[in-house]
Amino acid sequence: VVRFARSELCIRVSVGGAVFWAWDGAEPMPSYAVAGEAPAPDPRAVLEPYKDGGWQVVSERLTVVVSRTGAVELRTPGGLLLRRELPPRWWEPVGGGPVRWVQRSEVPADARFFGLGGRAAGPRLRDGVYGLWNTDPGGRFGPGDDPLYLTMPVQVVVSDAGTHLMFHDNSWAG
Structure with a gap:
């Protein structure tokens, strides 16, 4: 500690x-x-x-x-x-x-992100801010309607330095 x-x-x-x-x-x-x-x-x-x-x-x-x-x-x-x-x-x-x-x-500049559950933009996360709370937009949705029905606080990061998985175990809306 x-x-x-x-x-x-x-x-x-x-x-x-x-x-x-x-x-x-x-x-x-x-x-x-x-x-x-x-x-x-x-x-x-x-x-x-x-x-x-x-x-x-x-x-x-x-x-x-x-x-x-x-x-x-x-x-x-x-x-x-x-x-x-x-x-x-x-x-x-x-x-x-x-x-x-x-x-x-x-993360390192060459890092690529994947994950965080159902995202309108797909599994590869582009530059931006991503919430970890469900919104359930219903019906049709577009790239800016994240997060969708199921967010998963799991992120896989791949870079030349190495690959790691991060799980955010968090009860707060964020």
């Missing part, structure tokens, strides 16, 4: 190489991504200090780097960047109302 001024980040690496990370007490189970029990943690993958006040977890298949500001990077064993998740940004309305947040990801 890495603690920040207003949040906590939990990182777990499984024996098989899967990485779980969550903010503010979220647990790996129950999960739509895992059938049955949670994968066993890899006892060799431990949190250790990294440069510039950050932390890292080195495993057999990848390295997870956490910056002092909360950005999470997935890197190959050779150090190539697969993905960078910027720290979540939260908004708490002054006059009350629901809390909102946004999560942004960065």
